Amino acid sequence: xxxxxxxxxxxxxxxxxxxxxxxxxxxxxxxxxxxxxxxxxxxxxxxxxxxxxxxxxxxxxxxxxxxxxxxxxxxxxxxxxxxxxxxxxxxxxxxxxxxxxxxxxxxxxxxxxxxxxxxxxxxxxxxxxxxxxxxxxxxxxxxxxxxxxxxxxxxxxxxxxxxxxxxxxxxxxxxxxxxxxxxxxxxxxxxxxxxxxxxxxxxxxxxxxxxxxxxxxxxxxxxxxxxxxxxxxxxxxxxxxxxxxxxxxxxxxxxxxxxxxxxxxxxx
Numbered sequence: 295x296x297x298x299x300x301x302x303x304x305x306x307x308x309x310x311x312x313x314x315x316x317x318x319x320x321x322x323x324x325x326x327x328x329x330x331x332x333x334x335x336x337x338x339x340x341x342x343x344x345x346x347x348x349x350x351x352x353x354x355x356x357x358x359x360x361x362x363x364x365x366x367x368x369x370x371x372x373x374x375x376x377x378x379x380x381x382x383x384x385x386x387x388x389x390x391x392x393x394x395x396x397x398x399x400x401x402x403x404x405x406x407x408x409x410x411x412x413x414x415x416x417x418x419x420x421x422x423x424x425x426x427x428x429x430x431x432x433x434x435x436x437x438x439x440x441x442x443x444x445x446x447x448x449x450x451x452x453x454x455x456x457x458x459x460x461x462x463x464x465x466x467x468x469x470x471x472x473x474x475x476x477x478x479x480x481x482x483x484x485x486x487x488x489x490x491x492x493x494x495x496x497x498x499x500x501x502x503x504x505x506x507x508x509x510x511x512x513x514x515x516x517x518x519x520x521x522x523x524x525x526x527x528x529x530x531x532x533x534x535x536x537x538x539x540x541x542x543x544x545x546x547x548x549x550x551x552x553x554x555x556x557x558x559x560x561x562x
Contacts, residue, residue, distance in 0.1 A: 335360065365525075368545050429483065459516060495524065
């Protein structure tokens with residue numbers, strides 16, 4: 295789908311756009327949470343639509359998500375679900391509609407500065423030949439000031455970055471290649487690396503990539519733990535057991551169709 299220019303910094307409204315665009319990241323100190331006026335509301339979307347070069351992707355649709363906990367968007371994997379998750383954290387421009395996230399209306403750059411996204415290959419794919427040590431070290435260097443020398447991490451460095459996300463799940467071996475890790479460890483590692491700033495909003499794609507039922511439940515359990523201090527949004531095609539502790543499940547099977555990113559549906 296290419297990587298077109300980002301929206302103007304002073305005017306992030308995307309209602310007049312007629313094509314889907316990625317929005318580049320603008321880092322900054324994360325907001326601690328919503329203003330008093332908007333307390334309790336994380337996402338408010340009205341009539342949002344996305345059209346890409348190949349046609350209609352999703353919408354128009356309305357969506358409301360409360361602040362805190364874990365919200366699961368129940369929909370088949372594909373272009374529409376991926377694009378919606380990216381839009382909710384500011385990484386993709388909408389064609390039209392009003393989208394307010396974290397109190398910012400149609401301002402994706404502000405949302406980017408206050409959110410993290412993980413487990414979407416379009417944004418955070420990892421090469422199979424990269425080791426756990428390499429991935430964690432690279433992230434520590436990105437997080438450090440430019441003049442600081444950051445040595446390669448040891449096992450304690452991996453534990454410092456990943457321990458909160460992994461919880462009681464065993465940490466991956468320092469020299470293991472990412473592609474050789476079990477699915478659960480791969481996804482938790484990608485979440486750990488993406489979530490080092492602990493912003494108010496964390497978006498996680500492809501939780502249904504974990505095929506083992508027990509590991510899938512464990513992944514949701516770890517997201518629920520993160521949802522105690524952040525708002526977490528994820529997408530999943532599978533039924534979600536309420537006992538896991540997710541805050542809400544939004545059934546979008548009739549609103550978001552399947553398909554692969556880059557092979558979008560025909561314009562209606």
